[in-house]
Amino acid sequence: MGFHDVIPAPRKGWWVPPAQGAFPLDGETVLHAAPGTERVGLWLRSTLSAATGLPFADGRNDNGIELSVDPEMAGEAYRIVIDGYAIRIQGGSAAGVFWGAQTFRQLLGADAFRRAPIDPACLEWQVPMVVIEDSPRFRWRGLMLDVARHFMPKDGVLRYLDLMAAHKLNVLHFHLTDDQGWRVEIKKYPRLTEVGSWRERTKFGHRASPLWEEKPHGGYYTQDDIREIVAYAAERHITVVPEIDVPGHSQAAIAAYPELGNTDVIDTTSLTVWDNWGISANVLAPTDNTLRFYEGVFEELLDLFPSEFVHVGGDECLKDQWRQSPTAQTRIKELGLADEDALQAWFVGHFDNWLSARGRRLIGWDEILEGGLAPGAAVSSWRGYEGGIAAARAGHDVVMCPEQYVYLDHRQDAGADEPVPIGYVRTLEDVYRFEPVPPSLTSQEARHVLGTQANVWTEVMEDHARVDYQAFPRLAAFAEVAWSALPAPGERDFADFERRMTSHYARLDALGVGYRPPTGPRPWQRRPGVLGRPLEGPPPNR
Numbered sequence: 001m002g003f004h005d006v007i008p009a010p011r012k013g014w015w016v017p018p019a020q021g022a023f024p025l026d027g028e029t030v031l032h033a034a035p036g037t038e039r040v041g042l043w044l045r046s047t048l049s050a051a052t053g054l055p056f057a058d059g060r061n062d063n064g065i066e067l068s069v070d071p072e073m074a075g076e077a078y079r080i081v082i083d084g085y086a087i088r089i090q091g092g093s094a095a096g097v098f099w100g101a102q103t104f105r106q107l108l109g110a111d112a113f114r115r116a117p118i119d120p121a122c123l124e125w126q127v128p129m130v131v132i133e134d135s136p137r138f139r140w141r142g143l144m145l146d147v148a149r150h151f152m153p154k155d156g157v158l159r160y161l162d163l164m165a166a167h168k169l170n171v172l173h174f175h176l177t178d179d180q181g182w183r184v185e186i187k188k189y190p191r192l193t194e195v196g197s198w199r200e201r202t203k204f205g206h207r208a209s210p211l212w213e214e215k216p217h218g219g220y221y222t223q224d225d226i227r228e229i230v231a232y233a234a235e236r237h238i239t240v241v242p243e244i245d246v247p248g249h250s251q252a253a254i255a256a257y258p259e260l261g262n263t264d265v266i267d268t269t270s271l272t273v274w275d276n277w278g279i280s281a282n283v284l285a286p287t288d289n290t291l292r293f294y295e296g297v298f299e300e301l302l303d304l305f306p307s308e309f310v311h312v313g314g315d316e317c318l319k320d321q322w323r324q325s326p327t328a329q330t331r332i333k334e335l336g337l338a339d340e341d342a343l344q345a346w347f348v349g350h351f352d353n354w355l356s357a358r359g360r361r362l363i364g365w366d367e368i369l370e371g372g373l374a375p376g377a378a379v380s381s382w383r384g385y386e387g388g389i390a391a392a393r394a395g396h397d398v399v400m401c402p403e404q405y406v407y408l409d410h411r412q413d414a415g416a417d418e419p420v421p422i423g424y425v426r427t428l429e430d431v432y433r434f435e436p437v438p439p440s441l442t443s444q445e446a447r448h449v450l451g452t453q454a455n456v457w458t459e460v461m462e463d464h465a466r467v468d469y470q471a472f473p474r475l476a477a478f479a480e481v482a483w484s485a486l487p488a489p490g491e492r493d494f495a496d497f498e499r500r501m502t503s504h505y506a507r508l509d510a511l512g513v514g515y516r517p518p519t520g521p522r523p524w525q526r527r528p529g530v531l532g533r534p535l536e537g538p539p540p541n542r
Contacts, residue, residue: 016083030063040097080107080131145160151218176221179274199217242310246347255271307360314348315382366382373394388438410426420532
């Protein structure tokens with residue numbers, strides 16, 4: 001196996017002359033991590049030793065692996081040299097060395113992704129003698145994981161961090177709260193998890209489905225769980241960006257603390273954590289009490305997540321209750337606002353300023369553009385490209401995640417066997433031809449595109465097997481879009497990507513990923529009789 005099978009594709013690679021040779025790894029192969037790469041060395045030794053059975057003792061010689069930082073390189077860039085004089089993996093920082101180590105693992109073959117040697121008698125492994133020079137296109141290469149609709153236990157999150165690292169993705173957008181569940185312990189407000197972290201039952205399929213799972217569903221992460229997840233991610237050079245959704249998508253919080261809702265419109269004490277899908281009309285009241293409450297939430301959150309950005313949601317906030325609420329209407333008048341949309345902008349703006357004062361940056365879904373943003377705020381552009389274009393032109397940083405390309409809950413095929421089909425058909429090739437930077441942006445405006453992100457909403461993904469099926473193999477194509485220097489969408493060599501995926505499927509098999517096979521779902525991956533919401537035709541190109 002050579003560098004021609006690596007995913008994401010590296011920028012440059014060539015065989016060391018004169019022949020396409022191989023370098024052996026055996027029981028005498030040592031590993032040396034120079035200053036600044038020690039943690040990468042620990043990861044690489046433990047990973048390779050588990051898969052190969054070789055010890056990779058600490059040391060330096062011609063039969064060794066050398067990790068080092070080259071400050072002349074860009075931070076996430078790396079260089080691999082395997083030329084018969086030890087194996088050298090260099091990076092512009094520890095992150096670059098780590099990404100190089102991920103590529104090196106791919107060069108060893110699919111069995112290097114296993115947790116134990118499948119042939120204990122194999123005492124020598126071969127790695128191709130190549131030189132690879134590589135660096136990422138974007139600094140934000142993200143995956144949004146929705147653990148609010150269906151809870152993913154901690155071990156599942158750690159597993160997804162490993163899968164992200166294997167694909168050189170470096171931002172986990174952690175969607176922790178929604179109408180259907182609150183998933184993070186807040187010590188100041190214990191009812192958020194005592195009440196808000198579970199629901200009595202769950203709709204099975206799209207909200208039009210008549211089926212219910214008639215058992216409680218729930219779970220949450222303790223603060224120590226969060227610390228472990230954040231530390232595990234940091235070891236893999238992944239930043240975890242938490243999302244606490246306000247002022248909509250908040251019924252679970254209101255069920256726990258009814259005073260957060262619009263008590264002058266409905267009896268909020270009668271609300272429970274929502275057991276259905278869609279957009280709940282029960283939104284936060286725009287009161288000082290609500291602001292103080294969520295300041296308390298974010299204070300604890302900032303202690304748990306050291307990320308530059310904190311996501312506040314801001315999407316799909318229905319305004320019906322605010323229109324009926326004397327309290328909300330009085331607040332609109334007091335603030336001299338035009339309408340309820342401006343009231344939401346004021347609400348989001350409060351936390352924009354609050355986070356800025358604490359050295360953090362707010363990021364939210366593109367609805368937060370309506371009403372204006374503080375200079376440091378950023379936008380997740382999900383309703384197509386338009387929000388991202390508007391944000392970039394206004395000088396705001398943008399993460400491109402348009403639903404018509406990178407919402408991985410959308411179905412992968414039009415076939416009748418596709419489980420719980422949601423949205424437009426988005427094939428592996430569709431994702432591969434996604435371009436995060438709209439051509440209408442000038443070069444100066446395009447600098448505001450921090451990167452891109454694939455989103456996994458889990459309403460119809462009740463367990464990790466369903467998440468695997470929806471995410472893979474499309475996440476591999478997305479990772480190449482986010483990392484590699486690809487040509488324009490129409491000029492991309494999808495046939496070559498499919499060829500490389502043949503090797504990559506073997507890696508995913510070794511990792512135990514329940515991906516969608518190219519030929520369609522396996523019998524146990526189907527969900528016959530469970531209604532989805534398929535949309536026909538091509539998605540709108542907006």
